[in-house]
Amino acid sequence: MKRENLILLADAYKYAHHKLYYPGTTQIYSYLESRGGLFDETIFFGLQYYLKEYLQGQAFTQADLDEADGFMQQVFGRNDVFDRSKFQYIIDKYDGHLPVKIKAVAEGTAVPTGNVLMTIENTDPECYWLTNFLETLLMQVWYPCTVATLSNQIKKVITQYYLETAAGGAEAGIDFVLNDFGFRGVSSVEGARIGGAAHLINFNGSDNLAGSGMAIDYYNAAKVYGLSIPATEHSICTLLGREGELEIFRHILRTFPTGTIACVSDSYNIFRACEEYWGTELRDEILQRNGTLVIRPDSGDPIRTLLAIFNILFDKFGYTTNSKGFKVLPPQVRVIQGDGVNYEAIKDIYKALKDNGISAENLVLGMGGALLQKVDRDTQKFALKCSSAVINGQTVAVEKSPTEMDANGNITESFKKSKGGRLKLVKVNGAFNTVKEQEHPELADELHTVFENGQLTGSISFEEVRANAN
Structure with missing residues (x-):
């Protein structure tokens, strides 16, 4: 049975992003959170499935790239959007192993909404585009979490x-x-x-x-x-x-x-x-x-x-x-x-x-x-957003802060406001709190590296997940 071609597991619009990121961008750092929703806390679960099923080891091959090349040319009807060299670089240098680092809270953990659950960043400056290219697939963790x-x-x-x-x-x-x-x-x-x-x-x-x-x-x-x-x-x-x-x-x-x-x-x-x-x-x-x-x-x-x-x-x-x-x-x-x-x-x-x-x-x-089945990504309002980038050697905090109009015609801040900077999840007096990476150095980060450069760096058992949840 043919396995999924990871190169084709993204929203079509993302294939132009390697050109659209500002010149000099070498790193994109993004985070996942549940911004609110039906319940005031979210249990994090399912990431290990997606890592093992889709990302671990050789994520894609030369044959995958050849298939994707012809496919994407038809999608856009032009040859200046899909750039096979971006994926060829990963095949040639890393044998198809993904140069990204993913940190996450322990699966089974109940975290109050509005907190970081996972972060992802590229580990090779040539692959700045890869971080949010993986959003389409990794965002699907909303389902087991919900x-x-x-x-x-x-x-x-x-x-x-x-x-x-x-x-x-x-x-x-x-x-x-x-x-x-x-x-x-x-x-x-x-x-x-x-x-x-x-x-x-x-x-x-x-x-x-x-x-x-x-x-x-x-x-x-x-x-x-x-x-x-x-x-x-x-x-x-x-x-x-x-x-x-x-x-x-x-x-x-x-x-x-x-x-x-x-x-x-x-x-x-x-x-x-x-x-x-x-x-x-x-x-x-x-x-x-x-x-x-x-x-x-x-x-x-x-x-x-x-x-x-x-x-x-x-x-x-x-x-x-x-x-x-x-x-x-x-x-x-x-x-x-x-x-x-x-x-x-x-x-x-x-x-x-x-x-x-x-x-x-x-x-x-x-x-x-x-x-x-009667759940969706908005049940717990999941989002994956960029919060930090390196551009021409400078680390910059990235965030959005949209406004919206309430029923009375007043302009107010939207719940979709994102966080800026590199983040960590800490416990303050037993309660989870998201802070900047450099803040509270005395507090341990509850986000642990689970995937780096194509390999799982730690595996959690189902028994441990159940213990964390209960």
């Missing part, structure tokens, strides 16, 4: 409701509350890999096998982290039609007489399924199982449906009241909500359970498109 952040923020919500409503060691199950159902909902297998691994930083529940594979292949994970259970889909539960649903349910229970199994139960009437089938006809068989049946509604308003289902299940299976005063189903019965699940809905669902005296431990979640 998924990891979203998943982590959901874990905080779940943990809070467990602390308020669950008891008796139930919090040990938090790692399996949010399950990744997103493989089919992403735009590519690579997206499933990267987003799936980002979720596994925070949780262990996943039907996205690609995420576990990515963690093993690119982060040397010691094991498969995404764990799952036998579960049905509608093609199984509708095989015998409406009148045969009970028989299908019975068959499912007897196929897996022990352990946890999930069954979608809204093929026809979720309330009848809970009351008459699960709660009456199969009740005793369920309660005698050495395992848990997880009942899955998959349509309707999540809160109204869940509250109605729990009332039925409490009536049919009974419940205990934990030490915090909340109802808990017998351990043989739980519910999973996998439809209409997103960050705001999760907060509303658990609040509704709490308001109705229902412990959070009765419910687990499946999240697909909203976990892996």
Whole structure:
């Protein structure tokens, strides 16, 4: 299978930049930050994947350059934009290894927005154009960072409701509350890999096998982290039609007489399924199982449906009241909500359970498109900007400070204002803060070199990433 040609992995307009940088430019230094967004902190994750997959070792070959040359001539329809000599220089002098240095905060670290997460600079003055040429590819780290952040923020919500409503060691199950159902909902297998691994930083529940594979292949994970259970889909539960649903349910229970199994139960009437089938006809068989049946509604308003289902299940299976005063189903019965699940809905669902005296431990979640696909670069407002350059031997601070007009017609400073100078990330009284490289010499830089001149200079394991995040 043909690998990607790195020379062609940039926005087309960048191929003219070697001419457009001011004469005498010999270095471009840029940084990545999350400028704000939905959450006030961002978990940094995914850079090692991009370094290993695209940049490590011989990033491009003579054959790649030959292919790119003809391609780019067609793109611009002129021969004075793409300059193959720029790439030929890297092939001849470095055998295709990239003369750049990348520093980054440890992956898995949660950093408040508005701080530097990564820096990149060329190490050969002839390759000043290379720093921001790589922006197109490296900017894609926004995706695993955003998924990891979203998943982590959901874990905080779940943990809070467990602390308020669950008891008796139930919090040990938090790692399996949010399950990744997103493989089919992403735009590519690579997206499933990267987003799936980002979720596994925070949780262990996943039907996205690609995420576990990515963690093993690119982060040397010691094991498969995404764990799952036998579960049905509608093609199984509708095989015998409406009148045969009970028989299908019975068959499912007897196929897996022990352990946890999930069954979608809204093929026809979720309330009848809970009351008459699960709660009456199969009740005793369920309660005698050495395992848990997880009942899955998959349509309707999540809160109204869940509250109605729990009332039925409490009536049919009974419940205990934990030490915090909340109802808990017998351990043989739980519910999973996998439809209409997103960050705001999760907060509303658990609040509704709490308001109705229902412990959070009765419910687990499946999240697909909203976990892996309903995010974009602006969810956390990612940007990669030049902040320092060397021009004719002089180091200059580079920044932009745009203005914008507010609703009242006033001219104000834009949130897109960038930082100037060479930067470092330090901890002041335990809190991250971005400062100029020469400031606070007594404080260690939390940005560490991870890539230099074509080679990874340090590798982080998936276990270390998870430890940093949790």
